[in-house]
Amino acid sequence: MKIALITSFPPSRHALNEYGFHVADQLRQEQCVDLTVLADYLPAPAEELPGFKVDRCWGFRRNGNIASLLRAIRRVKPDVAWFNIGFASFGDRPFSALMGLVTPAAARLNGVHSHVTLHQLFETVNLEDAAVGSHRMYRVGGWLATHLLLSANSLSVLMPAYRRTLDEKYGRGQVSVRSHGIFAGEPDPPDFTRRGNPTHRILAFGKWGTYKRLELLIEAFERLAKKFPSVELVIGGGDHPKTPGYVQSMAERYACDRIRFLGYVPEGDIPDLFREASLTVMPYTSSAGSSGVAHLAAQYGVPVIASGIQDFRDLAEHEGIAIRFFTPGSVDSLVEEMFVALNSPEELKKMAWQSYSAGVAMSMPQVVREYIRSFRQQERVKTLQLAAGLRRSGQFHRPDELARTVGERIQKWQDEDELAAPSA
Helix, strand or coil, X not given: CEEEEECCCCCCCCCCHHXXXXXXXXXXXXXXXXXXXXXXXXXXXXXXXCCCCXXXXXXXXXXXXXXXXXHHHHHHCCCEEEEEECCCCCCCCHHHHHHHHCHHHHHHHCCCEEEEEECCCHHHCCCCCCCCCCHHHHHHHHHHHHHHHCCCCEEEECCHHHHHHHHHHCCCCCEEECCCCCCCCCCCCCCHHHCCCCCEEEEEECCECCCECCHHHHHHHHHHHHHCCCEEEEEECCECCCCCCHHHHHHHHXXXXXXXXXXXXXXXXXXXXXXXXXXXXXXXXXXXXXXXXHHHHHHCCCCEEEECCHHHHHHHHHHCCCEEEECCCCHHHHHHHHHHHHCCHHHHHHHHHHHHHHHHCCCHHHHHHHHHHHHHHHHHHHHHHHHHHHHHHCCCCCHHHHHHHXXXXXXXXXXXXXXXXXXX
């Protein structure tokens, strides 16, 4: 099966590049898959990651993305064009964003099976937190963009509540719920000798400045440190594109021996960062989809304390990740949750094992293979429907000709299944 994965891709740092990398990394290990990554342009020349076929054919804020992507898809001639996107993947301005989001439907019209993994819904975005200018224009554009995305052959969302919203509000499209998944195939279990020995590290990780703010967390940590001396706060990640300079300004104001700002964290440094954390805190004021940070915490068995917003509650219920919730916007509530957790080693271990078990159940190989099975099933149904249509239309004049054509296709499916079997 030939798959074209349309995604931002390292060394690009645009949104969803990490997720795109891990999906592509698993796809290239599947013997039944011939993968080409249709990636975003880089701001400066850089060496591509080894082992991937990458065609950089679209760019953030470029109005011509639909044309350049369709040209690339025609060159690759994939069985499936798989879009790993959010509403702002192609741009943060209405026209460039919308033109990019037309592409899945356009690919379908060009005869290519198009699938969209959609990481958020515009209905769940807090427009104030997201620094959206015209709320009315955003809602109209979001409604139109959602209809366009539902015009792809199929679409996946990452939480059940998102599918309910699409079913109730739009009532169209082939929508499935998939797990976000963790980024490892076989994650290592948590090593508690690396945590709280002697200092408990509280980790905050993300792109900061919009709905991910640090002021509340830092104030809560300073109060916690007075009650619990053997603790430090580690803040990883840089600025959100809409808030340049935010992390630097916070570091200049608050950095000290017990509050460390790491800035951008290279992929290779992320494992140790999480393995040595006693807690991960998500002090967000709203959500923009299924949290990658929560899934990293599950991968490494790190307990999570998060703002009690609905998306995080749904995530904990749907995927079984262990999360303690604090009242959104309340410093007192966050201090209390951190203090109670750190004072209960057994509770920390229980939460760690629960999240780790949840992570093992949604490893990236399992997630990707579920997509591949779905693609194969849809391809087979389409082929059989086409054969039936041709038979009814009389384009096959002899039954043996039709049987031979369908038989050749079935043999191809069997060959693909045999290739997939060793890695299943």
